[in-house]
Amino acid sequence: MFPTDIQSLSGDILLLVFRELSVTDVLCVRRVCRSFAATTQAKVLWMNFLEAIRSDEENVLPAYTKAPTLLDATTLEALVVRVSRLARRWRNNDLFPAQVWRLHLCQPITWLRLVTGSWLFVASSDNHVSKITCWDMSLLFQDYMEPLAEAYLPGQVKTAQLEVQDSRIVIALGLGPSSPSVHLITLVQHLGAHRFAELYRLEGSSHVLMLQGDFIGCAVRRDRYIPHIINWKTETTYELYPPHGVDEPHFRNTPHSLILWNEFIVVVRHDTLHFYSQPTSAGRPVYAKSVKTVEIWELVVLNSRPSEPLRLLVISSTGVGIITIETDVLFNDDACAHLSVATTPNQWPWYRLTASGRGRRVLWISAEDAMRSNGDNDHPQLVYAAVSPTASESETPLIRWANEYPEDPALWAFPTLDFDEALGYTIVGNCFGELAIYDHIESDPNLCCGLAPDLTAHQLSLPQLLPVTPITLDLHLAPRRPMEETVADRSLTSHWTQDDLPLHSRFWCRDMLCNLYWDWDMWQGNLGDIAWLLSHAFGFPLLPTPQAHAFDEREDMPYVLVRSGERYLIFTLYEDPIRSFELPLPRPLHSRMAERHQYLRPTAFTENQVQRSMFIREHKMSRRNRWREQQERGGQPHNNLLDTDAIQHYYSPTDIAEMQRVWGT
The missing domain is CATH 2.130.10.10 (YVTN repeat-like/Quinoprotein amine dehydrogenase)
Structure with a gap:
């Protein structure tokens, strides 16, 4: 309890006293003595605290807040309390969510x-x-x-x-x-x-x-x-x-x-x-x-x-x-x-x-x-x-x-x-x-929540x-694994290999769905596929159109030729992987004639690798499949977040077999 002589002070004097206390102390005073409740809720007191917070570089105030005079006392107090507590958590190196x-x-x-x-x-x-x-x-x-x-x-x-x-x-x-x-x-x-x-x-x-x-x-x-x-x-x-x-x-x-x-x-x-x-x-x-x-x-x-x-x-x-x-x-x-x-x-x-x-x-x-x-x-x-x-x-x-x-x-x-x-x-x-x-x-x-204007x-x-009913997207979807040689499967990729390029027939194969090429379902632009990497790691966001694939026996290297906008790219997952040609294309076409591109964002490879490994690790530990969970709540997620062929050098045959079982591919 507080002495009677303090409780008898006028409101103006009490405000001067409380201004010398910390925010935490003022809240404690309110809890232990009801007679001070009205004074501790005064808007002028919390405006003074706000000015003190503003002058301390350790605190960060919202850039979007209305002028303090336009905020009511409750909102003003909540802002001061939140900002001061957040600063204290930063000082203590502890931001674990409350x-x-x-x-x-x-x-x-x-x-x-x-x-x-x-x-x-x-x-x-x-x-x-x-x-x-x-x-x-x-x-x-x-x-x-x-x-x-x-x-x-x-x-x-x-x-x-x-x-x-x-x-x-x-x-x-x-x-x-x-x-x-x-x-x-x-x-x-x-x-x-x-x-x-x-x-x-x-x-x-x-x-x-x-x-x-x-x-x-x-x-x-x-x-x-x-x-x-x-x-x-x-x-x-x-x-x-x-x-x-x-x-x-x-x-x-x-x-x-x-x-x-x-x-x-x-x-x-x-x-x-x-x-x-x-x-x-x-x-x-x-x-x-x-x-x-x-x-x-x-x-x-x-x-x-x-x-x-x-x-x-x-x-x-x-x-x-x-x-x-x-x-x-x-x-x-x-x-x-x-x-x-x-x-x-x-x-x-x-x-x-x-x-x-x-x-x-x-x-x-x-x-x-x-x-x-x-x-x-x-x-x-x-x-x-x-x-x-x-x-x-x-x-x-x-x-x-x-x-x-x-x-x-x-x-x-x-x-x-x-x-x-x-x-x-x-x-x-x-x-x-x-x-x-x-x-x-x-x-x-x-x-x-009332800090900013409406x-x-x-x-x-x-x-x-904008419409509030679903719009069906008109996308060119690649065939899904496992694929059977059908007219329907071929029609899904009918816009591929249509550029009539000067390709050496002994080296390049235009049939992207043949048994010698395995990544024909990785050009959709879905998260983690090859088209996604071209966009996020190299800065080629236009959806690539595959033109041909090849295997260089001298270099033991598979190649894919794609068009992205007005550029032709040669891509492989197994070396510094992106090169491009200026038009017109040289005859005969070879990867050594292309100019190498720098990574735009190599951290995209980190994201991709971490996603692949953690999905398998979580399933092996707990049998959990978040992809299936998304399906069960009504979603239609694509099934190419994991590509078995592209990560064989990361995982054992046992891991790959487990992944294939989990994804049903």
């Missing part, structure tokens, strides 16, 4: 994003149906799992970007593979319900890399690998041609990203940043300068505000680091600097680099143990780090935890991640449709609403 909400979808999850702590958007698709779904987080936190809105799409979501613009949520979806297009959509209120609506559509462009204001950045245009930006409000397209022509080998695939920064468009490639002027009413973009960097495997833009340095968080061959580009980059040859955040312990074990908000706290997946050992509990882990432009690697502790509970989404199953750095949420989805929202703080998350308010003019 609570979790789980959902199970029918389709594989290909993209997700948490917006202002209030809305969760998820794109999911298989070879039959594709859709975009939104959940209201305040309802999810009350265990109401029904979506707020759902709509069906005419293609699979391959890439996506999201931005809050003019008090509304805008999402740019890159659809494919059969009919590449870009769809710009938003979430609106209509007749008392929430619906997805289409703002803009562009056929022929795909592989969305950027959404900033009026501009959408894409990497593929009309079957050509040419980065371009689209002003969707004026419907104007600007192509960004390489400085020395499109036939330079490192310009023949897609870049990592496009960024609008100051007066520049920045094209981020393997180890180079290319700067172009932004378009104006008087002219189109013009190449200005190239700047060499460390090799970039994965990339997150931390800051692209005008008048501030451009900061890029990257995974490279050495680990995680920050690339900083100063504003005088055009006139300063030393304007690019690299700061190491964390050094990788071995080759390619880190992937799925993720950051949000102001980019002060970041997340990625580590497969170090899963790649190094065959132990029973060597699961991939989530790795968190607090980063700053000046902190050295020794000052950046890494916080790890693994979601090893059977009901959690498998981190090894081509995961998709998002992370709210301020409120302490981690979102994980995967190819089995498993979805989880992890809350790292022991407080009611529902109290923070971004789904009625529009002055209602855009075209």
